[in-house]
Amino acid sequence: MSRWSxxxxxxxxxxxxxxxxxxxxxxxxxxxPLDPVTAVFGQEYNPSDALQLRKDLGLVRADGSPVPLWExxxxxxxxxxxxxxxxxxxxxxxxxxxxxxxxxxxxxVWLGFWSVIVALVVGLPLGFYAGLxxxxxxxxxxxFGGIVWRAMPNFWLAVILAGAIxxxxxxxxxxxxxxxxxxxxxPRGTLETLLMDVELLGIAMPMVDPTNFFAAVKxxxxxxLVLGSSSMGNEMRIGxxxxxxxxxxxxVETARAKGVSxxxxxxxxxxxxxxxxxxxxIMGEFYLLIGxxxxxxxxxxxxxxxxxxxxxxxxxxVTVLGALLFIFxxxxxxxxxxxxxxxxxxxxxxxxxxx
Amino acid sequence: MATxxxxxxxxxxxDIDWQATEMRGGLSAVSRKAFGLLLxxxxxxxxxxxxxxxxxxxxxxxxxIEWDVSQVDWMFMVTLAVIFFYVxxxxxxxxxxxxxxxxxxxxxxxxxxxxxxxLFVFGTGLVGPLLLPKPEIALELGYQxxxxxxxxxxxxxxxxxxxxxxxxxxxxxxPLGTTGRGKDIFRLIVYGMTVSMQIGLITGLIxxxxxxxxxxxxxxxxxxxDEVLMRYVDIQLTFPTFLLYLLLIYLFGQSLFMFILVxxxxxxxxxxxxxxxxxxxxxxxxxxxxxQSAGAPNLYVIWRHILPNVSSTVITAVTLLIxxxxxxxxxxxxxxLGDPSIPSWGQVISAGRSDLSFAWWISTVPGVFLFFTILAxxxxxxxxxxxxxxxxxxxx
Numbered sequence: 001m002s003r004w005s006x007x008x009x010x011x012x013x014x015x016x017x018x019x020x021x022x023x024x025x026x027x028x029x030x031x032x033p034l035d036p037v038t039a040v041f042g043q044e045y046n047p048s049d050a051l052q053l054r055k056d057l058g059l060v061r062a063d064g065s066p067v068p069l070w071e072x073x074x075x076x077x078x079x080x081x082x083x084x085x086x087x088x089x090x091x092x093x094x095x096x097x098x099x100x101x102x103x104x105x106x107x108x109v110w111l112g113f114w115s116v117i118v119a120l121v122v123g124l125p126l127g128f129y130a131g132l133x134x135x136x137x138x139x140x141x142x143x144f145g146g147i148v149w150r151a152m153p154n155f156w157l158a159v160i161l162a163g164a165i166x167x168x169x170x171x172x173x174x175x176x177x178x179x180x181x182x183x184x185x186x187p188r189g190t191l192e193t194l195l196m197d198v199e200l201l202g203i204a205m206p207m208v209d210p211t212n213f214f215a216a217v218k219x220x221x222x223x224x225l226v227l228g229s230s231s232m233g234n235e236m237r238i239g240x241x242x243x244x245x246x247x248x249x250x251x252v253e254t255a256r257a258k259g260v261s262x263x264x265x266x267x268x269x270x271x272x273x274x275x276x277x278x279x280x281x282i283m284g285e286f287y288l289l290i291g292x293x294x295x296x297x298x299x300x301x302x303x304x305x306x307x308x309x310x311x312x313x314x315x316x317x318v319t320v321l322g323a324l325l326f327i328f329x330x331x332x333x334x335x336x337x338x339x340x341x342x343x344x345x346x347x348x349x350x351x352x353x354x355x
Numbered sequence: 356m357a358t359x360x361x362x363x364x365x366x367x368x369x370d371i372d373w374q375a376t377e378m379r380g381g382l383s384a385v386s387r388k389a390f391g392l393l394l395x396x397x398x399x400x401x402x403x404x405x406x407x408x409x410x411x412x413x414x415x416x417x418x419x420i421e422w423d424v425s426q427v428d429w430m431f432m433v434t435l436a437v438i439f440f441y442v443x444x445x446x447x448x449x450x451x452x453x454x455x456x457x458x459x460x461x462x463x464x465x466x467x468x469x470x471x472x473x474l475f476v477f478g479t480g481l482v483g484p485l486l487l488p489k490p491e492i493a494l495e496l497g498y499q500x501x502x503x504x505x506x507x508x509x510x511x512x513x514x515x516x517x518x519x520x521x522x523x524x525x526x527x528x529x530p531l532g533t534t535g536r537g538k539d540i541f542r543l544i545v546y547g548m549t550v551s552m553q554i555g556l557i558t559g560l561i562x563x564x565x566x567x568x569x570x571x572x573x574x575x576x577x578x579x580x581d582e583v584l585m586r587y588v589d590i591q592l593t594f595p596t597f598l599l600y601l602l603l604i605y606l607f608g609q610s611l612f613m614f615i616l617v618x619x620x621x622x623x624x625x626x627x628x629x630x631x632x633x634x635x636x637x638x639x640x641x642x643x644x645x646x647q648s649a650g651a652p653n654l655y656v657i658w659r660h661i662l663p664n665v666s667s668t669v670i671t672a673v674t675l676l677i678x679x680x681x682x683x684x685x686x687x688x689x690x691x692l693g694d695p696s697i698p699s700w701g702q703v704i705s706a707g708r709s710d711l712s713f714a715w716w717i718s719t720v721p722g723v724f725l726f727f728t729i730l731a732x733x734x735x736x737x738x739x740x741x742x743x744x745x746x747x748x749x750x751x
Contacts, residue, residue, distance in 0.1 A: 017586065021594050032602050151678070151730035155686050156704055156722040163711035163718075294597075295686050310690070313601050325598065332593045 007341060014333045019077070021329045026076050029318050030069070039090050039316035053089070057318070076322065085323040090315035091308065097323045100308065107220075108293055108304035111227065114220050116285055119228035119235055127239025128274070132266070134244055142236060150233030158226040158299040165222060223300040227293065231285040238281050242274035249273075276347045283339040287332065392440040399432050426612040427553055434557045466738035469731035476728060480548030487545055490698060493537035500525040501532040501540075501716050510713055532716045534706050538698075540720055547700040547721060551728060554615060554684050555677040561619030562626055563673055567665065569623065570630025571657050574638060585631070592624040604692065611694040614687065618680055629672055633665045667739070675736035678729040685725055700725045 036057055037050045054060040058075055061067055067075075079086060085097035092100055123146070130142040246252060247270055255265050294306035305324065312320040406424055446453045461467060498510040505522040508514065516526035525532060531540040573584040600617045607613060637643065637660070646656050687693045688701030695702075700721035707717025 017589050017593060020590050024590075024594060025598075028598065028602050032606070147730065147733065151726055151733050153682050153685060153722060153725050153729065155689050155701075156718070156725065159704060159708050159711065159718055160722070163708070295689070298690070313598065321598070325595065328595060329593050336593075 003341070003344070006344075007337070010337045010340065014337065018329060018333060022077060022080060022326060023073075025322060025325045025329075026073055029322060030072060030076070036089055036316060036318055040093075056087070057089070080322060080326045085326075086319045088312075088317055088320045090317040091311050091320055097320050100320065101305065101323060101327070104304050104308050106304075107302050108297070108306065110216065111220055111223055111293060111296070111302060111304060112286075114217065114224035115226075115228035115231075116282075118221070118224050119232040119285060120282070123232040123235030124239055124278075127236040128243055128266075128271075130236070131240040131243025131247065131274075132270075134240075139240075143240065146233040146236035146240075148233070149229050150237070152229050152233075154226060154230065155295045155299060157229060158223070158296055161222050161226060162299050220302075223296050223302060226300075227296045228285070231281065234281050234284075235278060238277055239274060242277045243270055246270045246273040272346065276343075279339065279342055279346060283335060283342075286335045388440045388444055391444075392436060395436040395440070396433065399429065399436070403429055426610070427557070427615065430557045430612075430615065431553050434560045437560060438556070460738070463734075463738040463741070465734045469734040469738075472727060472731045473735070476548045476731075477552050479545055480550075480552040483545035484549055487542050490538040490542040490546065493533075496529075496533055496537035497535045498710070498714050499523070499529045499533040499537075500714075501720070502527055502530050504532075504716070506713060531720050532714075534703065534717050535710055535714065536706075540703065540716065543698045543703050544700070544721060544724055546698045547703070547724070550611065550684075550697055550699045551681055551725075553611070554680055555732075557615050558619040558622070558680050559673050559677055561615070562623040562676065563669055565620070566623035566626030567630050567662065567669055570627040571634050571661050571665070573627070574631045574634035575653060575657055575661060581631075584627070588624040588627050591621060594621075596621045600687070601692070609692060609694050611697050611699075614684055614693065618683065622676065622680065626669060626672055626676070629668055630665050633668050634661050637661055637664050671736055671739040674732055674739060678732040681725065681729060681732075 036059075037045060037053055040053060041049060051060065051064065055062065058072060059067060078084075083098070085101075088095050088097050088100050126142045126146070130139040130146075133139055252265060252269050255269060256262075260268075293304060294310055296302070297304045297306035298310065308320065309324050311317075312324065402424075446456075460470070495513045496515065497512060498506060499515055500506040500511075500523060502525040505524045508518060508521045508523050511523050514523035515528050516524045518524070529539050529541065531544065533539055534543070569584050569588070573581040596618060599621065600614065603613055603617060604610075643656060643660055646660060651659075684693065684699060685701030685704065688699045689705040691705065693699055693702060703721040704718045704725075707714060707719075711718055
């Protein structure tokens with residue numbers, strides 16, 4: 001089977017999973033205890049307002065008769081699959097869900113991007129260093145650090161770090177370091193001004209504004225460090241083991257005997273083979289970002305998707321919840337497929353036939 | 356022999372009457388455990404029915420020690436019974452293997468320390484609540500610092516220890532200090548140990564049971580059953596459990612019971628996958644073919660040959676899964692989504708969050724305990740993996 005038909009097959013197989021997950025979501029949202037009317041108007045509401053809301057939500061027809069559940073179900077699925085997410089009712093009254101999500105997606109993506117980067121930049125080199133110099137002082141230090149980071153409860157670390165930076169703790173100087181930035185909360189416009197137009201040879205080109213960029217990175221870094229902490233430890237540990245395993249293998253010895261330079265051995269043989277067990281760990285970070293961003297965003301007061309999810313769940317905002325779950329589940333499935341494709345690229349022994 | 360000339364006689368294996376084998380097994384050493392477990396479960400059942408029908412609501416089940424048995428306590432009793440009959444008893448009955456395990460285990464010093472710490476947490480969590488009174492709110496005793504430390508006199512309303520130079524010093528009355536509302540942190544920690552152990556053990560047992568059954572059935576039966584079960588696992592792994600939990604607590608209120616149930620019933624996906632791939636390898640082996648050729652029933656093969664062979668993988672995986680469950684519970688408690696009536700470590704961390712600038716101990720102390728518990732589970736899980744899977748060894 002060629003790579004493309006494999007991808008196609010995986011995509012087709014993902015559709016039933018998505019449909020089923022959305023069906024469960026529908027059942028929870030529409031058959032469960034959530035009542036949008038009390039969520040919007042409170043316990044004492046005007047019956048005509050309530051009727052209007054039910055009409056708007058598609059629960060009741062124009063003539064006042066209730067819409068049968070299967071029609072609601074079809075409507076729900078069709079709307080999600082055509083990316084027509086409808087309006088939010090509770091979180092932000094009468095704002096379209098797409099706008100709402102679009103406004104909040106930037107901080108979350110920024111946070112996720114940097115937590116992956118921080119984990120990779122710190123974890124991988126440390127793990128490789130430890131694996132290339134086993135049983136030295138540096139190895140013990142790195143391994144111990146990796147184990148400690150991995151066991152650090154995420155939200156606890158977040159509380160301590162946020163406290164240390166904002167409440168006059170020992171890291172208070174971080175706020176005014178180099179440039180004054182806000183660390184807790186979402187500073188307005190930091191991410192929107194990342195790009196500036198620069199006239200280059202008479203053509204306006206978007207360029208990264210260095211000051212704003214630095215400010216934005218500095219703002220997100222503590223949160224990203226917390227979110228990436230456990231993956232950092234994992235990457236370090238598994239990277240170390242993987243390097244140790246390949247460095248003692250016969251082909252590395254052969255290469256060394258042939259006189260291949262040690263840099264080439266590491267980059268050509270060790271690195272690529274060590275990536276095989278590392279891949280699921282690195283990809284696993286993306287799942288972590290979907291789930292873990294909720295707590296970190298709450299503690300660091302970042303106005304992103306995780307917080308939107310929490311407020312939608314507390315506020316019983318059915319439309320926002322449906323859209324967010326659709327996005328979460330789709331992203332998980334896509335990451336699954338990407339991971340399997342990357343597997344076949346890194347490790348040619350993994351065939352397309354098996355699963 | 357006369358049969359040699361019989362043309363209808365076909366070469367065949369010795370007949371085994373499987374029913375008789377199972378009957379005999381019913382009285383042998385293996386099923387003495389099952390019998391003991393059943394007896395204990397029956398006793399728990401009788402106790403439960405007594406509590407359900409004869410004791411009025413909100414009245415203590417055992418009045419002498421004022422113990423009103425909760426839903427989680429029932430599950431915990433069952434879990435302890437299973438652990439006793441299927442972990443401790445076999446270890447006791449087979450001292451040679453026990454000594455062997457202990458020798459192997461002792462080689463990893465970090466794992467021994469971790470095991471000791473977890474046993475300490477387990478024992479304290481089991482006995483502590485019987486000896487110590489529940490932590491109570493006492494507003495005038497808020498913000499007492501831990502022993503040997505001090506806090507500015509502005510914060511505690513009343514200083515239990517000695518007050519000098521405008522600072523209030525901690526006492527042994529509250530060795531780890533108190534929260535802003537005057538709850539003693541030492542007692543909160545001890546009660547939190549019970550909660551953590553209940554989460555770890557009960558959820559672990561649920562996950563092991565469902566995951567192993569699903570994985571073994573999928574691998575051994577194969578075909579449509581395999582396909583359906585594994586696609587279901589796919590869905591379960593993509594669906595956010597958090598939302599399910601949120602909706603169920605809307606419906607039934609926040610409780611530890613709900614947490615254990617929801618996360619136990621939805622977290623076995625990875626274990627099932629692991630068991631399936633492991634069992635698929637085992638199914639290829641000769642002893643399985645031998646058992647099948649001799650006409651052993653499927654259930655017998657799964658129970659006697661496949662399960663014992665995958666058990667080490669499962670135990671390792673669950674040991675590494677439990678810390679994430681503990682973290683999850685603490686995280687939910689932190690979001691005020693946990694059981695408000697049960698002092699979990701996450702709740703205490705959350706309570707001390709806004710006071711971090713002066714009362715550092717409220718968030719830090721439970722955080723340290725949570726951290727060490729998770730660390731210990733990780734160490735033991737890694738040690739088990741190193742011991743059981745030589746490919747993964749970290750020592751060269």
